[in-house]
Amino acid sequence: MPSYTKQGSSYERDMDYIPDRITQEPGRSQDRYDDARLDVRTWPVEPGRYRLVAARACPWANRSIIVRRLLGLEDVISMGLAGPTHDERSWTFDLDPGGRDPVLGYERLQEAYLARYPDYDKGITVPAVVEVASGQVVTNDFPWITHDLFFEWRDHHRPDAPDLWPDDCRAEMEEVMERVFTEVNNGVYRCGFAGTQDAYDEAYDQLWTAMDWLEERLTDRRYLMGEHITEADVRLFTTLARFDAVYHGHFKCNRNKLTEMPALWGYARDLFQTPGFGDTIDFDQIKRHYYVVHEDINPSGIVPKGPERESWLSPHSRARLGPPR
Structure with a gap:
């Protein structure tokens, strides 16, 4: 679930996410962001390399669950599901046996964020894409996650996948x-x-x-x-x-x-x-x-x-x- 900041008497969504993307042509990405605080880059499309961490409770994460399913990417990008409740620290994997994600071995999604940014002090949000081998979060930029599942992972879509961006x-x-x-x-x-x-x-x-x-x-x-x-x-x-x-x-x-x-x-x-x-x-x-x-x-x-x-x-x-x- 994305975090919120209070602007006067109104609440506005905090859209400050980890801006990395997974693309067919990886490399340094300077076109969309100029953020000296984070190591902004693109990552390569590679089946089996990443795990989508989501939660069925969260509407923003639900988007990525749906798009992954519609495009037939289940065997290409694995998925871990956090439980519906969490505290101020993080979403947790309390739905899994022993309370740990069976692939990442984490109890809390926060561990993936801290594995990459030890001093990470923003919201621990879903959806998040995590590199399995390193256990590090890649991105939690939810609008771009579904965008790139369509455009960048096309070689791995099922044959009759819908054209979500006509x-x-x-x-x-x-x-x-x-x-x-x-x-x-x-x-x-x-x-x-x-x-x-x-x-x-x-x-x-x-x-x-x-x-x-x-x-x-x-x-x-x-x-x-x-x-x-x-x-x-x-x-x-x-x-x-x-x-x-x-x-x-x-x-x-x-x-x-x-x-x-x-x-x-x-x-x-x-x-x-x-x-x-x-x-x-x-x-x-x-x-x-x-x-x-x-x-x-x-x-x-x-x-x-x-x-x-x-x-x-x-x-x-x-x-x-x-x-x-």
């Missing part, structure tokens, strides 16, 4: 993803962590303006960019999957439920029932993370029982808007 709508897709990130993905957090009524009201209004825009956009198109699934759908889905279970109540995003928006709810179920999406979702872990970790919002630590998973499996009738997947 050329013919790339510019529009970037605009859609930026608005989804700012007003929806991050918008729910700005509601939940608002420090004043005014900050909350502003975030709430922006969120629901965007949700209404999405409802209208998805009324006559199957996916955000038309007839085929793209990276934009992955990024929106992970927020929608958590909306009624967490954000509606826990983050006070309660104008209405997702289930009360016909197009968005049908769209979310359509994706959920698509291999690679719903099979990455664990509602119990999601709820345990938010309701247990956020003690300032939910001091009792009580985790709600609903809503039921079965509703996500109901017919959605979205196929009429596009060709078979």
Whole structure:
């Protein structure tokens, strides 16, 4: 889960990540960053060299789990899963026997960060890519992780992998993803962590303006960019999957439920029932993370029982808007 910093009465996402990338042409990278604090470089694409550390509870990590699955990279990049709860130090591997990741041997993801940067003092976030041999973190820059899984690992995709970044709508897709990130993905957090009524009201209004825009956009198109699934759908889905279970109540995003928006709810179920999406979702872990970790919002630590998973499996009738997947 990315960390946050408080800007006055509002909470904003801390986007200061380890900026390294894994590319087909590795070498020193000076084009995107000029950061003297970190050894900024690119790493080579090499099957078996890296381990994706994620958590099913975290929407930002959930993106990388979905993209890895859609592209068929399971045998190329291994994956370790942290448990849904953590303390201020780090995500932990408490789901694994003995509480250690079976490949890295770590109890805490923090160990991979400190293996590379002994004085690392920023958030220990998921997703993170770790080099298996050295046990060192490579990057935790979540938008670029999924971007590079598509563009840089193409030689290792399954033959029928979806085109998540289609050329013919790339510019529009970037605009859609930026608005989804700012007003929806991050918008729910700005509601939940608002420090004043005014900050909350502003975030709430922006969120629901965007949700209404999405409802209208998805009324006559199957996916955000038309007839085929793209990276934009992955990024929106992970927020929608958590909306009624967490954000509606826990983050006070309660104008209405997702289930009360016909197009968005049908769209979310359509994706959920698509291999690679719903099979990455664990509602119990999601709820345990938010309701247990956020003690300032939910001091009792009580985790709600609903809503039921079965509703996500109901017919959605979205196929009429596009060709078979």
